[in-house]
Amino acid sequence: MRQGIRARCAVAALVGLLLALGGCVQSSFTTTDKLQRRAADLRIVLMPIDVTLAEVTTGGNLEANAEWTASGRQHLTSALGEFLDQRNVRTVAYREPVSDPDRARFHTQIVKLHSAVGRSILRHQYQQSPAVLPTKKDRFDWSLGPQVGALGTEYSADYALFVHVEDSYASEGRVAAQVVVAILFGVVMPGGVQVGFASLVDLKTGEIVWFNRLLRREGDLRQPDPARETVRALMDKFPT
Amino acid sequence: MKPASPGVAVLALLALAACQQPATSPTLAIAAAEATRPASAGPPIAMPSLAPDGGAIAHLKPAERPPISSDEAGLWLLSDKYEDQLRTSGSMVRDPALNDYVKGVVCRLAGAYCGDIRVYLVRRPGMNASMVPNGTMAVWTGLLLRARNEAQLATILAHEIGHYLRRHGVQAMRDARDKSAAALFFSVGFGVVGVPAAGDLVALGLVGSMYAFSRDNEREADDIGIRIMARAGYDPREAAKVWANLIAEVKNDEESKDRAIFFATHPEREERLETLAALAESLLPAVAEPRLGRAEHEAAIGPHRLGFLIDELQHRRYARLEPLLGMLAADGFRTGEVRYAEGEMYRLRGKEGDDAKALAAYEAAEVSGGAPAELYRSAGLVRLRQGDRAKAVSAFARYLELLPDATDREMIRMMMAQPTS
Numbered sequence: 001m002r003q004g005i006r007a008r009c010a011v012a013a014l015v016g017l018l019l020a021l022g023g024c025v026q027s028s029f030t031t032t033d034k035l036q037r038r039a040a041d042l043r044i045v046l047m048p049i050d051v052t053l054a055e056v057t058t059g060g061n062l063e064a065n066a067e068w069t070a071s072g073r074q075h076l077t078s079a080l081g082e083f084l085d086q087r088n089v090r091t092v093a094y095r096e097p098v099s100d101p102d103r104a105r106f107h108t109q110i111v112k113l114h115s116a117v118g119r120s121i122l123r124h125q126y127q128q129s130p131a132v133l134p135t136k137k138d139r140f141d142w143s144l145g146p147q148v149g150a151l152g153t154e155y156s157a158d159y160a161l162f163v164h165v166e167d168s169y170a171s172e173g174r175v176a177a178q179v180v181v182a183i184l185f186g187v188v189m190p191g192g193v194q195v196g197f198a199s200l201v202d203l204k205t206g207e208i209v210w211f212n213r214l215l216r217r218e219g220d221l222r223q224p225d226p227a228r229e230t231v232r233a234l235m236d237k238f239p240t
Numbered sequence: 241m242k243p244a245s246p247g248v249a250v251l252a253l254l255a256l257a258a259c260q261q262p263a264t265s266p267t268l269a270i271a272a273a274e275a276t277r278p279a280s281a282g283p284p285i286a287m288p289s290l291a292p293d294g295g296a297i298a299h300l301k302p303a304e305r306p307p308i309s310s311d312e313a314g315l316w317l318l319s320d321k322y323e324d325q326l327r328t329s330g331s332m333v334r335d336p337a338l339n340d341y342v343k344g345v346v347c348r349l350a351g352a353y354c355g356d357i358r359v360y361l362v363r364r365p366g367m368n369a370s371m372v373p374n375g376t377m378a379v380w381t382g383l384l385l386r387a388r389n390e391a392q393l394a395t396i397l398a399h400e401i402g403h404y405l406r407r408h409g410v411q412a413m414r415d416a417r418d419k420s421a422a423a424l425f426f427s428v429g430f431g432v433v434g435v436p437a438a439g440d441l442v443a444l445g446l447v448g449s450m451y452a453f454s455r456d457n458e459r460e461a462d463d464i465g466i467r468i469m470a471r472a473g474y475d476p477r478e479a480a481k482v483w484a485n486l487i488a489e490v491k492n493d494e495e496s497k498d499r500a501i502f503f504a505t506h507p508e509r510e511e512r513l514e515t516l517a518a519l520a521e522s523l524l525p526a527v528a529e530p531r532l533g534r535a536e537h538e539a540a541i542g543p544h545r546l547g548f549l550i551d552e553l554q555h556r557r558y559a560r561l562e563p564l565l566g567m568l569a570a571d572g573f574r575t576g577e578v579r580y581a582e583g584e585m586y587r588l589r590g591k592e593g594d595d596a597k598a599l600a601a602y603e604a605a606e607v608s609g610g611a612p613a614e615l616y617r618s619a620g621l622v623r624l625r626q627g628d629r630a631k632a633v634s635a636f637a638r639y640l641e642l643l644p645d646a647t648d649r650e651m652i653r654m655m656m657a658q659p660t661s
Contacts, residue, residue: 066316109328
């Protein structure tokens with residue numbers, strides 16, 4: 001547990017640093033300007049969105065909120081659909097193959113792999129991260145491996161879009177505490193933060209052709225309109 | 241029990257605090273267990289009356305899910321995610337018979353809650369099990385190895401069921417919330433808030449962290465657990481033995497000083513042992529035929545024991561393995577395999593005098609029968625280390641005779657051919 005807290009502090013310190021630098025750093029990476037398509041339409045599978053909405057308690061603890069998360073997922077999904085529609089993308093919703101456990105297991109492993117690769121990108125690609133890799137300094141080359149091609153065949157799709165978002169909001173007690181601390185000490189105590197990442201994976205090669213991360217103190221996925229704004233920020237420089 | 245490592249589940253660290261049962265609340269609906277209680281037994285076993293400070297967390301009802309607007313539902317959301325990770329983990333033991341066995345014991349204990357508790361067997365050395373708020377129970381194979389009969393296994397499983405029923409997860413979250421708020425007001429009051437504490441910042445993946453059970457939670461889970469096991473007809477005296485055996489392991493382990501994570505959150509071990517022993521005596525008269533379930537346990541665990549032992553060997557915590565192997569040898573089940581594992585422990589540890597102990601154990605294993613053919617390969621390696629080429633070569637030859645298609649056959653032949661290793 002103590003180890004967990006240390007790790008938490010380290011990551012939190014990193015996020016603090018990144019937030020401070022936030023205005024002036026690159027946030028998205030693209031390996032292509034033009035997406036390749038098999039047919040006339042560009043087809044993208046929207047993988048299950050991993051989203052969690054949480055409340056920051058008075059003392060600064062994070063507590064997941066199931067109700068907010070359910071509406072956040074809904075708003076995010078429809079806003080993503082709209083965003084892609086506007087770019088003439090045929091969005092194919094992922095459906096778990098319940099009658100085929102082997103295939104379902106394979107899909108789950110792809111999702112888990114993407115989660116691991118995405119976190120590695122956050123950690124090792126961004127120049128302001130203390131753990132940036134020298135080999136990634138001037139290039140962006142990350143891949144889930146060619147096995148994901150099976151997903152492309154199944155859905156007759158060209159790409160898969162993966163989205164992970166965590167959004168948090170200060171509770172009333174937290175807001176009050178922020179005000180008190182700001183008045184007494186002149187410092188801003190953190191409230192909610194919106195963090196996340198999205199990647200577009202080429203289903204022919206497994207390569208991640210576009211990646212972006214979110215890291216900011218604004219946004220609200222509990223409401224449809226702010227959720228659209230979050231999607232625009234998240235999908236920054238998305239190629240079509 | 242507590243997760244001993246962040247690896248198994250950050251979520252498993254969700255913690256928990258004491259739950260209190262209102263004086264008027266009904267006793268647990270351990271219906272199935274109740275139904276099987278023989279008429280000849282003594283008075284029914286009462287569930288504990290809980291903390292006197294009047295807290296208001298009732299037991300979960302069978303099949304109950306917290307309402308989506310509650311704070312508890314947030315914990316369940318994280319628990320569901322953790323369960324998804326666990327279910328698809330490569331460390332899951334998928335053997336149907338073994339899964340059915342452990343689930344059967346859980347259902348016998350949990351009665352009406354059988355459907356609410358999902359058991360996942362994790363292939364992992366060390367003695368541990370964990371419970372998260374939504375009823376996801378992780379049981380390490382190292383625990384199956386160390387429970388010497390079904391009643392001992394039931395001790396731990398019932399303890400975990402106690403965490404679930406008492407909703408220790410949500411209690412711990414609320415405690416942590418109160419404590420962090422109090423800490424903030426304290427710092428403001430004393431003018432120590434100068435810079436934002438790093439820990440206040442939220443970062444990716446942190447929504448998934450949970451809190452540790454308190455010692456009060458553990459005591460309560462012990463208390464409710466032993467009652468649940470007694471109700472289900474198990475001999476409650478076995479509960480204290482589980483801890484006694486673990487203490488024997490830990491005491492033999494000089495390296496464990498900074499590794500005794502288990503005890504960091506669990507009640508002082510002697511205190512725990514005494515409390516459980518006293519409770520067992522008071523519960524015993526109500527159990528008509530106290531059951532150990534040794535044969536059933538052996539039938540289920542026996543075929544897997546050698547594999548579990550090999551996992552433990554790879555953990556290289558030999559000082560903890562030594563007393564365990566002694567106990568297993570005394571049990572007399574599959575002695576050939578147990579003695580083989582003992583030989584492996586000495587061979588791998590390789591301290592002064594260990595080679596001779598290893599060879600003695602291999603010989604004993606050979607006499608008992610049932611040891612794997614790898615015994616001869618290991619004996620050959622020890623002989624080589626001792627410089628006894630003739631005996632090494634004949635041991636290797638025996639290995640290849642028994643396993644002509646062994647994947648390492650070429651390497652073994654090379655060692656047989658070369659003058660020295």
